[in-house]
Amino acid sequence: MYSEDHSAKSFERPAFIQLLAFLKKSKGRVDLLLFLKWDRFSRNAGDAYGMINQLNRLGVEPQAIEQPLDLTIPENKIMLAFYLAAPEVENDRRSLNTIAGMRRAIKEGRHCTLAPKGYRNARNEQNRPIIIPGKDASHIQFAFEKMATGLHPVQEVLRLVNKRGFNCSKNQLWRILRNPFYYGKILLPAYKDEEEASIQGQHEPLVSELLFNEVQDVLDGRKKNHPSRQRQKEELPLRGFLLCGICGKQITGSGSKGNGGVYFYYHCRCGCKERFKAEEANWIFEKGLHEFSAEETVIDLYMKILEDRTRLSVPDKQKALQELQQEIDKNMARLKEAQQMRLDKEMDMEEYRNVKKTYEPIIKTLTDQQKDLSQSSMEVSKYILPCTDLLKNLPGYYANATLQGKRLIIGSIFSGKLIFEKNYYRTTGVDPVFEEICSTSAGFGGNKNGTFRLNFEKSHEVPRTGFEPVS
Structure with a gap:
């Protein structure tokens, strides 16, 4: 007797492979293979028919204990087809439901699988699954900051994070540095008529979008700030100047x-x-x-002027934000109109894709401008204070x-x-x-x-x- 707990989606199951080897070795001495139900034999109709033919060539009759069929009677092949197709249909339906559920969750900004490095799985107050920064979060941030300088190759950054106690391979670090998840985005893969999209996640980002983009520039070769070939010495800080x-x-x-x-x-x-x-x-x-x-009073005066120049008045800022929102709404309305025309079959798929390619980048650019304007005062203040301290x-x-x-x-x-x-x-x-x-x-x-x-x-x-x- 052979027993196993592997899925019947395929015949690449350890116990079944051993059984098949035994049947080939014992050809002529075994004539019956028993199993509980046909869905325990296989949940793939095409593979099942192929295996039945292979067993028949070995002189073995496959038979289900709870669903017995005499396959010498032609009409029973209809029932066999049903028994074999039903579990495959069930698998396909379960798969479709899983895909639909995961895509719906991603569109809501929820991460559906095991937490990536730097995060850990947890539950919120409503006992819903969430992900939060884990013990390796600081190592991920350190890797992005070092990489953004353009002074270190990936291999050197890997050595530095490993030295800090972060267990990671070069390929894993490369995928981390390329993953928009770390600045708050979740990638929604293309599926059927839906194109790939980037969704704002509900999780806490580990790095800013600006820092992530700087790292991409370094990795793509658009930002080069490598030190000279001559090794720098602590005793020679003025060399090169x-x-x-x-x-x-x-x-x-x-x-x-x-x-x-x-x-x-x-x-x-x-x-x-x-x-x-x-x-x-x-x-x-x-x-x-x-x-x-310079004197502290002079520095404070210049910093005050800079802060005032970079900060819009409240009415001007609100007006600019409203104008950007109006442009976003106008382009969103055009996109929705195209979607409706596609649903009403007044527009073919190629035309709809062209409309999406035209308006989605415009909407993204306007949204980014709106976000930058909302955060402009805060960002300037964040950089002014360290500069003030340095000059003083x-x-x-x-x-x-x-x-x-x-x-x-x-x-x-x-x-x-x-x-x-x-x-x-x-x-x-x-x-x-x-x-x-x-x-x-x-x-x-x-x-x-x-x-x-x-x-x-x-x-x-x-x-x-x-x-x-x-x-």
Whole structure:
């Protein structure tokens, strides 16, 4: 006797495969195969007829205990067809009901299957199934933030999240970074005449839509911000921002080994004799940042002006939102009219699809504009506060920043290259906004030629370590 608990949708069942092997080996010694009902034999009519023929060639008669049929009587084949087709029809109906139920749930913004990484399945107060952020949510957010910088390939981001304790393969991370579910959308697959759609989910997003789109730009190659091939050194934050005061070519930096350790220098890459100690140049630059930090009252005034300029008055904002809503309603009405014409067979499917392709992008664009306008004041305020803090304590931020952070600060202040000579820096390019805010500072001045001089005085306070090699 062989028993199994696998579905009868196919004959790829472990126990049945063993039984078939036994029947082939015992050909001529077995003449009857018994099972409870025909739907336990198979729930697929086509497969069932093929297996009946195979068993007959082995001299075995399949027979249901509760639904016996004498297949030598031609009329009983009608009953056999019914017994075999009924469970297949039942399966198909159950499948259709499941698909319809899942699509209805997705259209309502509900996730129907196992929670993806970063979430967990739970139940709300009405005992309805929901998904909520899980223990890995912070790792997912970290991965998106790192990827959005454009400085790390997927393999490097994978190494960083694995180091944090997030168990994930490269393919899984790639699918996570591509999945709109993490910014609140659920993908509704195309089905029959329905095209694929993106539905606003009821779950809590782990990342913003802006961050998700930035990651897509990086993955698609539209955003490239990769570091230079030359490995950056903590001791050389100014490398890449300096020009030679003698020949005007770019200055690089490197370390020299000597008694007591490695000593770093900035030097010209074109062979001229321009060469100075990185430790002193870095210290003078950092010291000089204290001289052109603007007063707090000036920064607060500029931030207030910026906030006021980016915030619409309440009546103007409401009017703009109303106008956008009117445009959305007008285009939605056109789309619904096309749907009605399709239902009344006044429009063929190809024409209807063309109408959808025309109006759905318009509606999405208008909806996004409406959303951006609703959140504009909040978003600006969110970014203004950190900028204010940075400008008020620029030297402190720079001193405590990572190498990448220091380079971002330098690049944000100076649009041109720096030249270091006689214990001060000069440049021809300063960010105009920064220049305006800090124009009253004692350490920041310009001349008629458009050259800005940063009066960073050298001091005996420059730290020394080890025994510096003779140069």
